[in-house]
Amino acid sequence: MTEQGTHTKRQRTCISCGVTTDKATLMRIVRTPKGTPEFDAGGRAAGRGAYVCSSECFAAAMKKKKLDRALKTTLDSDDYERIAACVASYEREVRE
Numbered sequence: 001m002t003e004q005g006t007h008t009k010r011q012r013t014c015i016s017c018g019v020t021t022d023k024a025t026l027m028r029i030v031r032t033p034k035g036t037p038e039f040d041a042g043g044r045a046a047g048r049g050a051y052v053c054s055s056e057c058f059a060a061a062m063k064k065k066k067l068d069r070a071l072k073t074t075l076d077s078d079d080y081e082r083i084a085a086c087v088a089s090y091e092r093e094v095r096e
């Protein structure tokens with residue numbers, strides 16, 4: 001792991017509850033250059049990203065279609081369900 005300046009912690013905001021915290025503690029959803037929305041477990045995929053702090057916040061963002069706005073694309077319910085499953089399993093891993 002390379003550190004690019006330990007003093008510049010990358011802060012990001014949860015699109016659902018608005019909490020601002022370190023990038024590493026949030027989960028990233030990315031719109032890939034192909035235009036496909038995907039869960040980005042590593043947080044480094046190319047494309048426009050949006051962050052949520054928990055699966056609860058993802059569910060809330062899903063209800064309010066906040067992800068559509070954040071990623072400037074239209075997600076259908078299949079996209080939301082696919083990403084929700086990834087968010088949930090990632091969260092389980094992290095909490096164990």
Ligand SMILES: [Zn+2]
Nearest residue numbers: 014017053057
């Ligand atoms: Zn949140």
